[in-house]
Amino acid sequence: MNRQKNRERLRQETFDLCIIGAGASGAGAALDAALRGYRVALIDRGDFAGETSSRSTKLIHGGVRYLEQAIKKLDLAQLRQVRHGLAERRTVIRNAPHLAHPLAILTPVFSWFEGMYMTIGLTLYDLISGQDSLPKGSWLSKAQALDKSPMLTRQMHSAVLYYDGQFNDARYALALAHSADEAGAVVVNYAAVTDFRKESGRINAAIVQDQFTGETIDVRATVFLNCTGPYADSVRLLANPDLDQRIRPSKGVHIVLPRETLNSDYAILIPKTTDGRVVFAIPFGDKVFVGTTDNDYSDLNQEPVLEPSEVDYLLETVRPYLDKTPERSEVQSGFGGIRPLIVSSRADTKTLLRDHEVEHDTTSGLLSLLGGKWTTYRVMAQDAIDWVGELLNKSAKSSTETHYLVGGENYKYADWQRLQNQYNLPAEVCQHLMRTYGNRADQVAQLTQQPALANKLTDSQPFINAEVVYQVREEMAVTPRDVLARRWRLELSDWQLTAQLAPQVADLMATELDWSDAYRVEQIRAYQHQLNTFMTRAGLTHERTEALT
Known part of the structure; x- marks a missing residue:
């Protein structure tokens, strides 16, 4: 990817589609559209995956929490989300095997009943996933669990083992953008949309400012797609100030501890916390990531950072599950991200669905891809580009399900x-x-x-x-x-x-x-x-x- 060359192409060419936001969904949409033969520009005010898409828990999953809620509340929407996530899990791993792989996860339990409950739930999780390449779970004795993860608490009765996927989120988004570039898309980072030009109320160009030189470029396109995640409302309202806000941002943070905290390749799922969330402790390289929290967040002009109360909360949450409690002095870093939850009538962010929606504003012509989560980025992108094809009157079929990303083909x-x-x-x-x-x-x-x-x-x-x-x-x-x-x-x-x-x-x-x-x-x-x-x-x-x- 050559930034200078791509900046010149932004200036000179007219595109079928300009995508604003180069996180998971935006980069995924750029690749999908370029592979369908559309002329595509992908721009971001910062770096690729510079915000939410680089600050996930690094899991590719259907969502154990969503499955439990779906069963308890007979909520078909949540069950559908789990099914979508598990179907996409295998695709995410297949298309970039250097960046994604199966991860074994242990759930310590403290009674026979709790073990049976978790086993039934995770067996159902495996059944929904179908015939993919991930191993199936099992209920382990205390001795078996300690053999796999020796730092677990001796107070546990047993542990339930299951598998999800783990990936390098920032490099995966970069691979999507890089693959889009190689498929013909014009990809430029640090290029911020400051305004739109319109004709008869409809957008026909975006005014884009280079964040290093201050220079502005008019990017001309037939369709504009907003993929800015938690910042989607600012772009929507820039296109049409009469729109209602649709995103309710939620902050999630992780703390980072030494690998010796677990001394294992097995992650831990903590299935219940004081406020009804789930928390993971996950080995990642030579560290362990512990997270995440889930709280309303309003100051989108500020990067979300780790706060002392969040450090304390996560240390307290992991404490009952480990034989040796980590100290604050062992926390080596942390990171925060903002989830783009779609506004609904649900009471709080923990119960908001993270499913996605493609919105078309008929006044300005802007398309917005709202909500969603990392695991289902490809389906989100496919849905959005299907709509783009209709607007262009030039429909073509998506081919991303079997398209290897940069670095993935013939990887050994x-x-x-x-x-x-x-x-x-x-x-x-x-x-x-x-x-x-x-x-x-x-x-x-x-x-x-x-x-x-x-x-x-x-x-x-x-x-x-x-x-x-x-x-x-x-x-x-x-x-x-x-x-x-x-x-x-x-x-x-x-x-x-x-x-x-x-x-x-x-x-x-x-x-x-x-x-x-x-x-x-x-x-x-x-x-x-x-x-x-x-x-x-x-x-x-x-x-x-x-x-x-």
Whole structure:
């Protein structure tokens, strides 16, 4: 993906479809539309998956909570959502096997009755999933559960095992955008819609401002599709101020603990909390993510951050399920995201459905893809592009169900050994390259023929200098945070180490992007200040905060 070339195409071409928002649904819609032969522009005011789509629990699932509610309340809408999620789970894993894989999840229970209840529910969950490649669940004895996850509480009676999918959300969204680009879409990040131009009340162009240069471009298209998630109302009202608001934002946060917290490849589902939610503790790389919360959120102009009360809540929630309780001082980072829940008559955000809707405003002509969740992004995109085809009077069939994303086709994890032999790189580096770039790992490894690019940035992580160069040249990374928070996931897992590596990343980017020394220093300082703010706002230890400064 070449940002400069794509900016020029934005200026010069007229499109069938302009998609606003390059998270899961927007990038998925861009790929779907490009594969159908439409002329597509995909723009985002920030980076790809810069907001909600990079801050999920990293699960591909039908939703155990939704299944329980569907049964208790005989709610067919929730049951339909579970079925959709489980059907898409296998597709998400199939199309990018380097970024998604099955995950074993244990649910500790404290009585025979509770174990039977969970077993029946999760057996039904397996039955709804049909004949996919994930293993089926089972009810484990206490000894069997401790063998798989030795840090579980000894107070449990037994545990129920089931499987869902796990994925790297930010890189999955990037792969969607990258795949759309290779299918012919014009893809540009840091391009914000500031207004629309209209003719007889209907949109015929979006005024788009480059967030680095301040330059504006009129992007001309026949149809405009709003895929901005929790920010959808701002785009809808920009197109037509008379519309009612449809989105009720909900904030969810995670805390990040050392991998030793679980000391296992098995995740934990905590099925009941003090306020009726479910919480997961999930191994992800060398950390454990614990989340999520679910609370109304109103200040959409501010990035959601981890608050001290949320840290306390999640530590208290996980406490009864572990033999050794994590301390606040062990929290190494955290992250918050905003769910785009569709307004309904339901009383609170925990019971709002996360199913999706395609809305067509006949006054302005704007299409908006509302609601939804990560697992069903492909169906959401397909529904939206079906509608686009009708508006264009040029319908075509979706082909995304069997379309491999960038890095996914003919992927074999075992090829890391070939990389090691061919490029003489450490085993952990080659394994990381395969899991991160799939069949494009060779392109990264080839850069290490320039010896300095083969160097690791730090002994504790497998990241190498060549990756930063590749991410700038091929993945449209333009800030240190693009690299450290999304193309790698280091910001999510360790604020302190992220701050330490920011100067090295900025140095590599400065060479590639021809930054001045003053601009490079500004980038480093601004990012480190942001990380320091996250830590301070979370109320973490003084010693950790001091380490950043």
